[in-house]
Amino acid sequence: MSQNELLKQISAYAFAEKEWNLYLDTHPTDKDALKKHKAMAEKTRELVKEYEQNFGPLTSMSALDPNCFDWITEPWPWEQCN
Amino acid sequence: MWNYQKKLQYPVHIKNPNPKLASYVVSQYGGPNGEISASLRYLSQRYSMPDGMTKALLTDIGTEELAHMEIVGTIVRQLAKNATDEEIENSPFGAYFMNHGRGVYPADSNGMPFNALAFAVTADPIADLVEDLAAEQKARVVYDNILKVSDDPDVNDVIKFLREREVVHFQRFGETLDQIQNTKLPKIYCGK
Numbered sequence: 096m097s098q099n100e101l102l103k104q105i106s107a108y109a110f111a112e113k114e115w116n117l118y119l120d121t122h123p124t125d126k127d128a129l130k131k132h133k134a135m136a137e138k139t140r141e142l143v144k145e146y147e148q149n150f151g152p153l154t155s156m157s158a159l160d161p162n163c164f165d166w167i168t169e170p171w172p173w174e175q176c177n
Numbered sequence: 178m179w180n181y182q183k184k185l186q187y188p189v190h191i192k193n194p195n196p197k198l199a200s201y202v203v204s205q206y207g208g209p210n211g212e213i214s215a216s217l218r219y220l221s222q223r224y225s226m227p228d229g230m231t232k233a234l235l236t237d238i239g240t241e242e243l244a245h246m247e248i249v250g251t252i253v254r255q256l257a258k259n260a261t262d263e264e265i266e267n268s269p270f271g272a273y274f275m276n277h278g279r280g281v282y283p284a285d286s287n288g289m290p291f292n293a294l295a296f297a298v299t300a301d302p303i304a305d306l307v308e309d310l311a312a313e314q315k316a317r318v319v320y321d322n323i324l325k326v327s328d329d330p331d332v333n334d335v336i337k338f339l340r341e342r343e344v345v346h347f348q349r350f351g352e353t354l355d356q357i358q359n360t361k362l363p364k365i366y367c368g369k
């Protein structure tokens with residue numbers, strides 16, 4: 096997957112996780128919702144891992160390059176990368 | 178984007194209620210030199226910074242200030258939560274209590290609600306970073322003032338942590354300012 100495609104996937108799954116999160120805040124014993132929330136969280140984690148191994152850190156905690164702190168590299172999310 | 182972690186950056190366990198102290202400490206929540214002001218300042222200024230280093234630093238410090246806002250809010254709440262009505266009435270917290278009860282509201286110690294006029298965004302990296310240096314010192318001064326009037330070790334331990342962070346932030350801002358002024362001067366004026 097390309098960097099942009101992967102980022103789009105992460106945003107989609109993370110957003111789905113967030114929706115289940117809000118729903119579960121007010122329906123904390125809905126078993127079906129719990130299952131779906133878990134699936135979205137797991138898929139998001141998996142995609143984030145794949146993204147970070149290939150394209151750099153999404154959080155400072157996962158800056159992996161031993162030679163340079165690649166957390167600070169541009170572009171930042173508010174910048175268009177073209 | 179942001180994700181919330183269900184923990185404080187530094188633990189807060191205050192045993193004794195003290196509404197008077199709460200009315201002072203709340204200034205670092207919503208006052209001009211407080212943590213909300215700091216956070217909004219850096220997170221707003223970062224868009225027009227000239228390079229990855231300054232964008233990262235303002236994002237990271239602005240984010241840490243959000244965690245400090247939570248710590249200060251926690252101190253205010255713990256100081257006010259178990260105070261009696263009488264203790265509150267006989268303290269400077271009484272005026273605040275009329276509208277906010279034992280809750281946490283972004284205002285300064287005079288009761289002035291948070292105002293974005295407390296900070297600037299000029300889109301000039303030098304002007305913004307110099308303001309940031311001053312802001313860190315002013316926040317440090319307020320923490321010094323709290324330490325002058327508080328004799329509660331549970332509170333002072335946390336305030337000393339927050340004070341120390343202002344000193345570190347000041348140091349890091351100074352380094353980015355130096356970096357921009359000494360090696361990247363042309364980039365600043367390229368119309369970004």
Ligand SMILES: [Fe+2]
Binds near residue numbers: 316346
């Ligand atoms: Fe700070």
